[in-house]
Amino acid sequence: MDKPVLLTGAGGRVGQAILGHIGDAYDWRLLDREPLSDEKIPESVDQTNVYVADITDETAIRNAIEGVGAVIHLAGDPRPEAPWDSVLRNNIDGTQNMFEAAIDAGVEKFAFASSNHAVGAYETDERTPEMYRPHHEFRLDGTELARPSNLYGVSKATGETLGRYYHDHHDISVVNVRIGNLTQHHPPKEYERGQAMWLSYRDCAHLFACCIDADYDFEIVYGISDNDRKYYSIDRAREVLGYDPQDNSAEFTFEGEPLDEA
Amino acid sequence: MDKPVLLTGAGGRVGQAILGHIGDAYDWRLLDREPLSDEKIPESVDQTNVYVADITDETAIRNAIEGVGAVIHLAGDPRPEAPWDSVLRNNIDGTQNMFEAAIDAGVEKFAFASSNHAVGAYETDERTPEMYRPHHEFRLDGTELARPSNLYGVSKATGETLGRYYHDHHDISVVNVRIGNLTQHHPPKEYERGQAMWLSYRDCAHLFACCIDADYDFEIVYGISDNDRKYYSIDRAREVLGYDPQDNSAEFTFEGEPLDEA
Numbered sequence: 214m215d216k217p218v219l220l221t222g223a224g225g226r227v228g229q230a231i232l233g234h235i236g237d238a239y240d241w242r243l244l245d246r247e248p249l250s251d252e253k254i255p256e257s258v259d260q261t262n263v264y265v266a267d268i269t270d271e272t273a274i275r276n277a278i279e280g281v282g283a284v285i286h287l288a289g290d291p292r293p294e295a296p297w298d299s300v301l302r303n304n305i306d307g308t309q310n311m312f313e314a315a316i317d318a319g320v321e322k323f324a325f326a327s328s329n330h331a332v333g334a335y336e337t338d339e340r341t342p343e344m345y346r347p348h349h350e351f352r353l354d355g356t357e358l359a360r361p362s363n364l365y366g367v368s369k370a371t372g373e374t375l376g377r378y379y380h381d382h383h384d385i386s387v388v389n390v391r392i393g394n395l396t397q398h399h400p401p402k403e404y405e406r407g408q409a410m411w412l413s414y415r416d417c418a419h420l421f422a423c424c425i426d427a428d429y430d431f432e433i434v435y436g437i438s439d440n441d442r443k444y445y446s447i448d449r450a451r452e453v454l455g456y457d458p459q460d461n462s463a464e465f466t467f468e469g470e471p472l473d474e475a
Numbered sequence: 476m477d478k479p480v481l482l483t484g485a486g487g488r489v490g491q492a493i494l495g496h497i498g499d500a501y502d503w504r505l506l507d508r509e510p511l512s513d514e515k516i517p518e519s520v521d522q523t524n525v526y527v528a529d530i531t532d533e534t535a536i537r538n539a540i541e542g543v544g545a546v547i548h549l550a551g552d553p554r555p556e557a558p559w560d561s562v563l564r565n566n567i568d569g570t571q572n573m574f575e576a577a578i579d580a581g582v583e584k585f586a587f588a589s590s591n592h593a594v595g596a597y598e599t600d601e602r603t604p605e606m607y608r609p610h611h612e613f614r615l616d617g618t619e620l621a622r623p624s625n626l627y628g629v630s631k632a633t634g635e636t637l638g639r640y641y642h643d644h645h646d647i648s649v650v651n652v653r654i655g656n657l658t659q660h661h662p663p664k665e666y667e668r669g670q671a672m673w674l675s676y677r678d679c680a681h682l683f684a685c686c687i688d689a690d691y692d693f694e695i696v697y698g699i700s701d702n703d704r705k706y707y708s709i710d711r712a713r714e715v716l717g718y719d720p721q722d723n724s725a726e727f728t729f730e731g732e733p734l735d736e737a
Contacts, residue, residue: 297571297575301563301567301568301571305563305567305633306563309559309563309626313559334639334640334643334644356620358618358620358639359636359639360639360640360643361636361639361640361643363640364571364640366640367633367636367637367640370633370636371567371629371632371633371636374621374623374629374632374633374636375629377596377620377621377622377623378596378622378623378625378626378628378629381596381622381623382596
């Protein structure tokens with residue numbers, strides 16, 4: 214990608230995971246609703262490329278997106294328990310605003326941070342906790358209909374559908390990344406579900422680099438490491454995006470004990 | 476259904492198709508944003524069961540929905556070309572408001588008027604117009620992901636996802652009816668697509684009666700007559716809801732000529 218890449222929600226957890234690993238690999242523009250402290254900005258990014266703006270503010274977004282080749286859109290209310298009014302405004306309306314601005318600016322690629330919560334209700338009482346364990350055959354692969362865990366998940370499923378619409382009607386590549394459980398340094402302890410959908414920081418950064426560099430039309434992929442426990446397929450991310458994860462929650466122990474007993 | 480049935484958007488085209496055929500078959504409560512003229516209200520419905528309210532008005536909705544057993548939710552901006560701000564408010568936020576009120580009121584069944592525009596972008600240049608013709612094998616059956624034609628279609632797909640969420644998390648049956656091309660008396664002329672997805676008024680009323688009477692969990696069905704040209708499957712509506720359409724656009728002629736040449 215020769216053109217700048219706009220990262221919205223740059224100061225959040227996913228944004229920082231990305232910048233911590235590939236912060237010097239692209240010509241970034243960083244956007245966040247809150248001012249970014251210096252330690253959150255890679256050394257290669259100067260202040261003229263850092264924008265403080267709300268994604269529902271059309272004018273501010275249009276300044277940030279001008280001349281951009283790819284957008285990684287992470288901004289939004291990240292709380293699974295967020296109330297409807299907040300996800301309606303920040304996640305649904307905000308994402309539509311980003312797509313409109315991206316189309317007008319001629320952006321080529323748009324990676325949308327969707328969530329495991331778009332499909333969380335597949336984890337029924339009948340299937341859990343067995344589906345979180347290695348060798349269990351249940352898999353979601355991105356072709357299934359949404360089954361949100363919560364209204365936050367509804368908002369993420371809607372963002373995916375907006376991506377489908379803008380891809381079908383405009384010349385823009387769209388990838389929806391259903392992000393799993395992103396934690397730094399090691400997978401969550403005593404939390405099988407989190408281990409099943411663990412995403413390490415370096416795998417997260419690599420996956421979004423793939424979203425910037427690969428050629429695709431419209432995709433829904435799962436953003437998790439190559440965990441033994443996984444019930445999300447990463448085949449599509451491998452095939453289409455060239456995703457090659459390095460981590461697996463099964464390889465972690467604490468004081469010699471498996472994570473579950475740590 | 477022994478309890479009252481709330482019909483939102485009762486004065487609109489779909490509402491009137493329903494009331495024109497089954498207006499005396501249920502204990503209706505009618506709701507519309509505009510006052511309903513007398514000819515739009517069945518004789519069996521008295522004025523105390525007619526509500527003038529906007530579906531985004533929580534208090535007004537809660538009065539109308541108290542004690543109701545089933546909701547047929549048609550209200551919303553019906554224009555395929557409706558701007559985002561309108562479908563965001565009227566179709567997305569309004570439908571969420573209806574579901575919240577329905578859950579709080581203990582409503583058992585919720586039929587949502589979705590649209591062919593939720594999946595209109597499957598009609599690609601490569602597939603059309605052949606897919607609109609008899610014997611062409613292309614079928615959508617309700618298991619496919621949304622591919623909206625327009626932002627109105629995005630709002631309808633979101634309403635479907637809200638239904639999935641409320642069904643999964645609350646004790647409510649939900650059916651999303653992707654309504655085709657509803658016209659009175661006869662199918663559209665010289666419009667193959669409209670003939671393929673034609674829905675006669677009597678089939679429309681019968682289908683929504685099935686949504687009130689049948690037992691189901693969560694369904695997505697297509698609301699069209701049994702047209703020779705159809706590319707939407709009606710198998711699921713037949714099997715689960717007992718839908719038994721009487722009409723077929725192929726049976727209509729004008730002055731002895733087929734519809735296409737009329």
